[in-house]
Amino acid sequence: MPDGAVKTEKKPVKKPVKKKDKYRQRQTEVIDAAAAVFAKKGYHGASTGDIAALLGIAQSSLYYYFKSKDEALEKVCLHGIKGYVERLQAIVAGDGSAEDKIRGAIHNHIEPVIFIPDYFRTFVGELRYLPENRRQKLNNMIAEYNALFEQILVDGIAEKTFTGSLDSHSTMLMLIAQCNTVPFWFGQFEQYSPAQLADMLADNFLQGALWRPN
Amino acid sequence: MPDGAVKTEKKPVKKPVKKKDKYRQRQTEVIDAAAAVFAKKGYHGASTGDIAALLGIAQSSLYYYFKSKDEALEKVCLHGIKGYVERLQAIVAGDGSAEDKIRGAIHNHIEPVIFIPDYFRTFVGELRYLPENRRQKLNNMIAEYNALFEQILVDGIAEKTFTGSLDSHSTMLMLIAQCNTVPFWFGQFEQYSPAQLADMLADNFLQGALWRPN
Amino acid sequence: MPDGAVKTEKKPVKKPVKKKDKYRQRQTEVIDAAAAVFAKKGYHGASTGDIAALLGIAQSSLYYYFKSKDEALEKVCLHGIKGYVERLQAIVAGDGSAEDKIRGAIHNHIEPVIFIPDYFRTFVGELRYLPENRRQKLNNMIAEYNALFEQILVDGIAEKTFTGSLDSHSTMLMLIAQCNTVPFWFGQFEQYSPAQLADMLADNFLQGALWRPN
Amino acid sequence: MPDGAVKTEKKPVKKPVKKKDKYRQRQTEVIDAAAAVFAKKGYHGASTGDIAALLGIAQSSLYYYFKSKDEALEKVCLHGIKGYVERLQAIVAGDGSAEDKIRGAIHNHIEPVIFIPDYFRTFVGELRYLPENRRQKLNNMIAEYNALFEQILVDGIAEKTFTGSLDSHSTMLMLIAQCNTVPFWFGQFEQYSPAQLADMLADNFLQGALWRPN
DNA sequence: AATGAATGAGGATTCATTCAT
DNA sequence: CATGAATGAATCCTCATTCAT
Numbered sequence: 001m002p003d004g005a006v007k008t009e010k011k012p013v014k015k016p017v018k019k020k021d022k023y024r025q026r027q028t029e030v031i032d033a034a035a036a037v038f039a040k041k042g043y044h045g046a047s048t049g050d051i052a053a054l055l056g057i058a059q060s061s062l063y064y065y066f067k068s069k070d071e072a073l074e075k076v077c078l079h080g081i082k083g084y085v086e087r088l089q090a091i092v093a094g095d096g097s098a099e100d101k102i103r104g105a106i107h108n109h110i111e112p113v114i115f116i117p118d119y120f121r122t123f124v125g126e127l128r129y130l131p132e133n134r135r136q137k138l139n140n141m142i143a144e145y146n147a148l149f150e151q152i153l154v155d156g157i158a159e160k161t162f163t164g165s166l167d168s169h170s171t172m173l174m175l176i177a178q179c180n181t182v183p184f185w186f187g188q189f190e191q192y193s194p195a196q197l198a199d200m201l202a203d204n205f206l207q208g209a210l211w212r213p214n
Numbered sequence: 215m216p217d218g219a220v221k222t223e224k225k226p227v228k229k230p231v232k233k234k235d236k237y238r239q240r241q242t243e244v245i246d247a248a249a250a251v252f253a254k255k256g257y258h259g260a261s262t263g264d265i266a267a268l269l270g271i272a273q274s275s276l277y278y279y280f281k282s283k284d285e286a287l288e289k290v291c292l293h294g295i296k297g298y299v300e301r302l303q304a305i306v307a308g309d310g311s312a313e314d315k316i317r318g319a320i321h322n323h324i325e326p327v328i329f330i331p332d333y334f335r336t337f338v339g340e341l342r343y344l345p346e347n348r349r350q351k352l353n354n355m356i357a358e359y360n361a362l363f364e365q366i367l368v369d370g371i372a373e374k375t376f377t378g379s380l381d382s383h384s385t386m387l388m389l390i391a392q393c394n395t396v397p398f399w400f401g402q403f404e405q406y407s408p409a410q411l412a413d414m415l416a417d418n419f420l421q422g423a424l425w426r427p428n
Numbered sequence: 429m430p431d432g433a434v435k436t437e438k439k440p441v442k443k444p445v446k447k448k449d450k451y452r453q454r455q456t457e458v459i460d461a462a463a464a465v466f467a468k469k470g471y472h473g474a475s476t477g478d479i480a481a482l483l484g485i486a487q488s489s490l491y492y493y494f495k496s497k498d499e500a501l502e503k504v505c506l507h508g509i510k511g512y513v514e515r516l517q518a519i520v521a522g523d524g525s526a527e528d529k530i531r532g533a534i535h536n537h538i539e540p541v542i543f544i545p546d547y548f549r550t551f552v553g554e555l556r557y558l559p560e561n562r563r564q565k566l567n568n569m570i571a572e573y574n575a576l577f578e579q580i581l582v583d584g585i586a587e588k589t590f591t592g593s594l595d596s597h598s599t600m601l602m603l604i605a606q607c608n609t610v611p612f613w614f615g616q617f618e619q620y621s622p623a624q625l626a627d628m629l630a631d632n633f634l635q636g637a638l639w640r641p642n
Numbered sequence: 643m644p645d646g647a648v649k650t651e652k653k654p655v656k657k658p659v660k661k662k663d664k665y666r667q668r669q670t671e672v673i674d675a676a677a678a679v680f681a682k683k684g685y686h687g688a689s690t691g692d693i694a695a696l697l698g699i700a701q702s703s704l705y706y707y708f709k710s711k712d713e714a715l716e717k718v719c720l721h722g723i724k725g726y727v728e729r730l731q732a733i734v735a736g737d738g739s740a741e742d743k744i745r746g747a748i749h750n751h752i753e754p755v756i757f758i759p760d761y762f763r764t765f766v767g768e769l770r771y772l773p774e775n776r777r778q779k780l781n782n783m784i785a786e787y788n789a790l791f792e793q794i795l796v797d798g799i800a801e802k803t804f805t806g807s808l809d810s811h812s813t814m815l816m817l818i819a820q821c822n823t824v825p826f827w828f829g830q831f832e833q834y835s836p837a838q839l840a841d842m843l844a845d846n847f848l849q850g851a852l853w854r855p856n
Numbered sequence: 857a858a859t860g861a862a863t864g865a866g867g868a869t870t871c872a873t874t875c876a877t
Numbered sequence: 878c879a880t881g882a883a884t885g886a887a888t889c890c891t892c893a894t895t896c897a898t
Contacts, residue, residue: 042342210375470684470686491894637847638805
């Protein structure tokens with residue numbers, strides 16, 4: 001009984017929370033739309049009108065959710081790599097072999113690429129159009145990510161998991177580049193799950209293509 | 215008499231040839247500039263003003279060399295893959311092993327990527343902005359190129375040069391995607407020659423990264 | 429006394445009054461803010477967002493206190509010259525000399541200019557942006573004010589307080605214009621009180637700048 | 643004969659000059675229009691469309707003559723005070739009495755105010771909307787101008803042309819302010835020439851309004 | 857009594873393109 | 878050959894205003 005009273009009293013306390021939540025949710029939808037349009041048409045090829053049309057709202061209404069097209073791109077990119085670094089840190093810090101780690105890293109990289117392809121394609125293809133000042137933070141994250149990735153290779157070479165002829169830096173770049181291209185051709189391969197794709201890629205990287213008689 | 219006639223006759227005959235040559239040459243410079251600007255800023259991010267500025271001429275003067283920005287992009291893309299298919303055809307028709315052929319194909323693919331990076335980056339990154347009608351021809355070339363590439367893999371699997379677990383289609387796409395990313399990070403690797411890079415890539419693809427005690 | 433009854437009876441009677449008072453008071457604050465923003469940024473350079481920000485409320489909340497930006501400007505202007513005409517009428521109707529009256533008029537004009545500078549600057553500088561229909565009333569007040577001012581000059585010339593070479597109309601305009609400019613540079617003269625400033629201005633007007641040996 | 647040849651040779655040399663001249667001339671017309679519109683509607687109340695409409699050209703064509711609305715305002719303001727400082731310098735450097743100089747200064751100030759009223763009204767009323775960076779130069783010119791003006795007053799007080807009770811700084815500001823207001827009410831006084839107006843103003847300032855029996 | 861959400865209209869600016877010379 | 882001049886369309890963004898709550 002008192003509970004009922006408490007509940008009705010809570011409302012005025014709760015409301016602002018709910019409102020902010022609703023705003024956040026709508027903002028997410030708006031950024032989703034931006035990601036979709038940027039991915040499809042490229043940042044400069046996309047107009048705010050395109051985004052608004054996708055949402056079925058007025059162009060000017062977009063600006064209630066972001067302050068500029070730049071900011072929208074930034075938000076898309078940030079969401080595109082959210083958690084990436086953290087997850088890779090966990091993998092690197094783990095106690096598996098270098099092979100396990102590289103497989104883990106490839107899975108980590110590819111899965112979001114496939115689950116939020118619009119965000120990821122935008123991140124990969126349009127980040128360079130983000131103005132210098134907004135790009136800084138993202139560049140730092142990339143640098144950190146790359147360093148972690150390379151670390152796995154370096155360690156693997158040291159522990160003789162990987163061949164000593166591997167140039168860790170260029171290999172890292174190539175491997176990441178390869179993963180990054182996935183969302184651009186994945187559409188044609190719906191028969192493979194993201195995990196399968198990641199495995200294929202990892203196998204390819206680790207084993208090579210040559211036939212090995214056994 | 216004949217002399218005079220010849221002279222006056224020759225002029226209108228010869229000059230146009232020379233003029234056309236000069237025109238062609240200047241046009242090449244213009245398309246070079248377009249390629250450079252497209253590569254740097256993206257098709258939609260680039261303005262005809264940027265191209266003109268790079269050449270030190272007036273914007274309107276560009277239209278003497280191409281009819282529209284679209285056409286400029288088309289010319290850049292066409293030049294970006296000129297000879298690609300033909301050279302790959304020759305490689306496929308050759309009588310080396312599948313391994314040799316795949317190495318040859320990778321070299322073939324990478325060298326231009328590096329020698330005319332502006333053209334190639336534009337081709338890889340901006341082709342999708344080319345209007346449907348102009349894109350047709352290029353798409354056909356790509357399809358043919360991909361088919362040739364895949365053929366090598368298919369043959370290689372058949373002749374047991376490549377492991378049977380290889381999915382030829384997706385492998386082809388990944389391999390090409392990997393080659394295509396080269397011009398985007400090559401700048402950092404001036405210590406490697408294009409040929410060395412191609413070898414590294416081919417080795418990686420063929421041998422894999424795992425350490426092989428022997 | 430039947431306190432209880434009175435109290436409960438009064439409430440519904442009094443509250444609306446109190447409410448209106450509170451509304452009026454808040455409205456005054458809102459118009460104050462509008463005056464400040466208009467004075468600083470100009471009518472067209474000011475946005476309703478600026479006003480709301482100064483008050484710490486939402487833009488849309490402003491419309492509870494005025495129906496449009498136009499109306500806000502009108503309210504500011506009206507408040508800016510409230511009492512002006514009446515006080516000048518009193519001065520003109522008084523029985524001092526023309527010199528006293530012109531001094532009184534200048535004081536009358538300058539003091540509000542300084543005590544409510546935002547209102548006054550807005551009135552002087554932004555009135556012209558008020559739409560025709562709203563401007564009518566204010567224009568009439570100005571005309572009346574000017575006429576009263578000129579009357580002092582005319583009378584002063586007739587009674588030989590002022591030199592006969594004075595063109596009363598243009599002099600009136602110049603004198604008023606001079607007073608109007610005060611709030612635009614007064615900030616730099618905090619060492620002078622409004623009354624001193626008015627005196628300086630009046631002295632200048634009456635005596636002139638030339639040195640008079642005596 | 644040689645003359646003819648020379649003449650035809652000159653053409654290519656002369657042309658560029660003529661073209662630039664034509665551009666300059668047209669630019670002047672454009673800035674004239676901008677001044678007119680700014681003066682009438684205020685900087686923020688004026689749209690580039692208004693300016694274009696006055697010229698009978700397309701909005702976008704304006705940008706061939708100035709890079710931004712800001713720049714247009716700057717050009718108008720600069721033109722509005724062109725020569726002001728220099729002419730006042732000449733007056734101050736002259737060898738007349740302080741009275742002559744102050745008369746000269748008032749004439750100098752008022753005449754352009756009347757001959758190019760749009761420029762001047764814009765300069766007086768809209769300069770404050772010019773972004774900080776563009777305003778610097780103009781502010782410096784104003785400071786220099788004011789200093790020169792004040793110098794006349796200081797000298798005049800020293801040489802006992804002006805009464806010792808004069809506060810030179812505030813008087814300077816008031817006098818200039820008074821001159822500046824002229825173009826805002828001059829329209830009503832077409833019976834007076836600029837010179838007459840300047841004389842009236844100077845007389846007023848020097849002699850004062852009081853009747854002097856003599 | 858106030859606000860969140862949304863919008864239409866307008867505004868500055870860019871840009872590809874044209875055309876006379 | 879090349880350009881100066883001009884323009885229409887598009888684009889990003891701001892803003893006054895509305896209205897349900």
